Amino acid sequence: MKDFDHWALWSPEFGKQIIAPWVTGHCYPASWGEQATERPETEFRKAKMLADLPPREVHQSYPFPPKDGSNEPHIPDRLIPTFLLLHDPPEPPVMQVDFDDVRDAETGRVTEEVREIVDRLDAFTEISQSGEGLHVFVRAELPGGLGKFIADLDEAGAIEMYDHGRIVGATWEHVDGTPTTVPERQDVVEELIETYESEQQRDRRERRAAKSDADSWESNTSGIEAAIRNRETESSDRSPYFDIDIRSVADTGEFRRYRSEAPGDQWQGPHPDHGPIHSAPGECTNFGIDPTANTWFCFAHESGGRAIELAAVLADEVDVCCRDLPSNAAQSGWLGDRPLEMLKTCLWLRDRAGIDDETKPPHAALLGVSDLQDVHVRDRDQGILGERNAELCQLLFDELSVDDV
Structure with a gap:
């Protein structure tokens, strides 16, 4: 290193x-x-x-x-x-394998499960700042552009792996019996992910890979179907619901109480919905917002987006957790593909974010109204409402509350 x-x-x-x-x-x-x-x-x-x-x-x-x-x-x-x-690491990157809550700080004992993993990694290992965790450093890359991987261990504690964009809170308290080298361990890392990856994480990774392939394919095609679907929305103004200040939505719960400023005008702290996963609220930074980009990210579940996606997570009526969202929920149009969830989110925001009653909601929310009220649309498969049906759904949206959905 x-x-x-x-x-x-x-x-x-x-x-x-x-x-x-x-x-x-x-x-x-x-x-x-x-x-x-x-x-x-x-x-x-x-x-x-x-x-x-x-x-x-x-x-x-x-x-x-x-x-x-x-x-x-x-x-x-x-x-x-x-x-x-670094955000732009060497190849292969230096990876930190971080074990939390796996070590007795007084006796130095670790679980048998962790001991077996550390032996397989066979690399420089140090004791964490709390004394209750371990850091192992290897050369490897997380598959599928994950960037980070977090999972619970079978016996106790958690395993986290990072290959870029991470500050190492190093102690250099070397664990006796482990090497002082940082070897390549790509095969072991992939085996660990296969062992501990949840079904939701695997689905998310496969969707990310599939989307990457689809983006590559679409860039070399005419994109006719996408053009048909977006014809109405592209011809109209962008809904103000997409431009709500992230601070007005995020600044609640434990995040509001414990958040702190980070470089670049960012805020970090415990997630405003599920809070900390493995640490005390005052020490937790598993959630952050970037007011400049108007975005948020949950480091515990590798998900993020704009204020509207965060509103979907925070609204009890929507029944969406941040673990359900991909890391690029905004770019992938995740919420836009779920009209009823989009509708409930916008109704929830309208009541809490000071949005004018006559503000135009996103097109997907109007599709949600059509589904809820059985409004006949011109082409449901392509999401084409038609001008008159869109006006009708807007009128119905104005009269609905989130409790009606």
Whole structure:
């Protein structure tokens, strides 16, 4: 891992935020997102050199941020070199296999299941910051462009795998008996996914692969059927329901209570619906929103989208969980292919997001009205309502409430 220039600094006192004083000139959290213009990562030697200095000495040249509600600097006890799994990783990527809640912090005992997996990976293994988990580093790529994989283990705890876009909260507390190398383990990773992948995860991965194939095929065809289906919607204005501010929908539940700002004006915290999976709410960052892009992402279930998809998740009447959504729900038109769910979501939003009663709903919501009220449409297979039927469905939509559906 020292051969790669993927290094930064971190401190457990600051959470999983990287520090890159060689770029920023200070020890405040540094931006490192995919769109970051200044890349914060550096060679191992430079990061290690600063980490070896007393933090108060570092503060003289690279100031630390103030404590919350104070003008006093927050100088941590120590800085630790940490490795970044970049958004554009090498081939094969360096992968972090993360085990949570599998180790007794006092005795060091791990479950037999985890011991067997670690033996199969046969790679550098460290104890996590909490003392209750393990990190293993290998060279491998998650199949199907997953990016991350999370599953419960059979005995206890969970396994998580990341091959890009991840801050490693490293401790370098080496587990005795494991190597100090990072070998290629593609076959083992694929076997682990096959063993622990749920039916929903497998279906989602296969849909993603199928969509990728379909996109490739459609780019080389005329797309006549898609043009027929979208003829009406493309000729009309975009529904304001698609442009609702993500903050107005996401800022609720435990997310509202525990959220924190992240680099790039993003917010992170526990999911506003299902909350944490494996950690305390105040320490959880399994959900994030990007107000600039007006999008959200659930890291626990690898799903995301716009405010309208999040509303479908939060509305009890809609009966949709974020585990049901793909990672690109907005681009794939996932909700648009489910007219009744779209209808209930829009009615729920109309009552809670301050949308004017006469605001035009999405075309799919009007299709939901036609299904609910048995309105005859010109071509149901292609989703063509016709102008007069669309007007009728709009009038019916205005009179409906989510309890009527």
